[in-house]
Amino acid sequence: MSTAEELARLGRRLVELGLSRGTAGNISIRESGGTVVASPSGTDLGALDPAQLSVLTSTPSGALEQVSGAKASKEVPMHAAMYRRFGAGVVVHTHSFHAVQSSCLPPWTPYCAIPPYAPYFAMKIGNLPLIPYRHPGDPALGELIDEADLEFRAALLAHHGLVLFAETVDEAIAATVELDDACRLAVSLAQIPQARALEEEAVAELAARNGRPWGPRITSS
Numbered sequence: 001m002s003t004a005e006e007l008a009r010l011g012r013r014l015v016e017l018g019l020s021r022g023t024a025g026n027i028s029i030r031e032s033g034g035t036v037v038a039s040p041s042g043t044d045l046g047a048l049d050p051a052q053l054s055v056l057t058s059t060p061s062g063a064l065e066q067v068s069g070a071k072a073s074k075e076v077p078m079h080a081a082m083y084r085r086f087g088a089g090v091v092v093h094t095h096s097f098h099a100v101q102s103s104c105l106p107p108w109t110p111y112c113a114i115p116p117y118a119p120y121f122a123m124k125i126g127n128l129p130l131i132p133y134r135h136p137g138d139p140a141l142g143e144l145i146d147e148a149d150l151e152f153r154a155a156l157l158a159h160h161g162l163v164l165f166a167e168t169v170d171e172a173i174a175a176t177v178e179l180d181d182a183c184r185l186a187v188s189l190a191q192i193p194q195a196r197a198l199e200e201e202a203v204a205e206l207a208a209r210n211g212r213p214w215g216p217r218i219t220s221s
């Protein structure tokens, strides 16, 4: 399957799973050579035409410049910031309902916007900072991702949605589902004072075992 076909498959699955509706959200795949294939501005992720995608290239400074195809989304600087952290892979940005709901609550800690209630959250996501609000498409969102002094593979964008990085399309689908479910759990349990997060030690152990970052950055003095 070509990169363009893989991107279309990713978009289709996100829509089938109810994680993207209308023309909300955008997705991209960066190949190892630095070429990025992205969903165009204002398109339905469930109906991406592999022949009509946006093609961009990474500049030496890590920005993304369009080289061909349909007009890229104005939210591309956020994808560029994720690729500056991780290199080749997949970036998903959705306005999925539960992620937006959670992004309107005060963050649980500086390194995790929601309490970790279920083990799969620790295994698939780990740290989840809440990136302060900026208007959609504001390049400052990319800068805030750069400036976050934390290891993370996914973040909530305040009053907006989620952004995450994954190595593969299948991992991206699984992580988006897990994150939206974790947000759904967090919002429903926020109304129950007795609800308890998973014990910190268990979260740290599961995250470490699955190569997911957990906790504040430890800087050696």
Ligand SMILES: [Zn+2]
Pocket: 025, 075, 093, 094, 095, 136, 160, 161
């Ligand atoms: Zn958005």
